[in-house]
Amino acid sequence: MLRLRNHLFSGVRAAFPPHHHHPFSTTTPAPSPARFAAEEYLVATCGLTPAQAAKASKGLAHLKSPANPDAVLSFLAGAGLAKEDIAAGIARHPQLLCCKVDKTLTPRFAQILSIGLSPAQISRIISIVPNIFVAPSMISRLQFYLSLLGTFDLLHFALKRTPYLLGQKLEVVKPNMALLLQCGLTASDLALFSKVLTSKPERVKEMLACAEKLGVPRNTGTFKAALWSVHCVGHDSIGAKMDLLKATLGCSEAELALAVRRAPQILRMSEGHQY
Structure with a gap:
């Protein structure tokens, strides 16, 4: 009798393996978590164009949810940055959405404020050089050029012409700057020759x-x-x-x-x- 019982149960187990959903079960299997649609998020939430989003989304493939991007956008908007400048910055450097608000954005934003820039001016800088938040050395260079050129407008002009200016070491820039100044150019002229400075x-x-x-x-x-x-x-x-x-x-x-x-x-x- 025991052998017959074991034989019958073994047949049931073979027909319905334990890892498969029983066809007569009333329970529903847990749905798999939704995948973060980065490209759609960049268009609908960040304001990028479809072409920009298609390119930028490649840098966000590792994200599982919009939690951190939402926190970044909330911080930047709350700090007074313009929506269009945020969108331009994200299009240039989508990894901005991966920054930690408490560990990265908050202290770096405070550091940029401390060199004398207003939130509106920082907004214009972020649209050109968004990776300044992840490269502290750029902030010290920003301060150097602001002091050298004398006005924010000239600084902004130089960065628009040469977005990678803050990425160049001052050890390269300063000898070039000295050569140009020796030839009669003024400090304000250097904004026009910003590309030459990085040569x-x-x-x-x-x-x-x-x-x-x-x-x-x-x-x-x-x-x-x-x-x-x-x-x-x-x-x-x-x-x-x-x-x-x-x-x-x-x-x-x-x-x-x-x-x-x-x-x-x-x-x-x-x-x-x-x-």
Whole structure:
């Protein structure tokens, strides 16, 4: 009898293994947790465009829920940052949504405030350099450039032209800065030449030498225009550009050289660069 009972129960166990839901059970299996839809969140909650969200969502693939992104957005909005600036910052650096509010955002925001920037100004900075929150060295560089340039508007202008300016070590920037100042440029001029500041010193010296070869002496009012033209065209392309202008304008080499000394900006004609 016992053998018969065991045989019957073994048949039942074989038909309905313990890890499978019994077909006659009234209990419902627990649903699997919903997956965090990063791309949808970036569009609906953060204000990114679908194209921006598709690119940014790759940096958020590890997130399981919107809890931390919600906390980050709440902090930034409560600190006075504009929604459009937050969206621009997230599009540039989506990992901003992964920062810890208490351990990272709060102390770093306070540190930036302490150098004299208002929440509205910080908002504009975050739209360009959002990773400043995760790189403390950038805050000290921000303070350096604010002191150097003298106004927030010039600082903002420099960062818009060169977003990676705060990522460059000052050991590289300061020698270039000294070279430019020795040539008669002012501290405020450096905002325009922010990309030059991040170049290798050898390249900056080549640019300065090329500007001098155009016949424009250093420490003159037109030297800045000559240097900017060399920067835009490329010091190794100036010769070809001079030949092109000579052919286009139908002038002699001497006439062109005189024109360039008087108005170096003609070298940028038809180059599509900003004047």
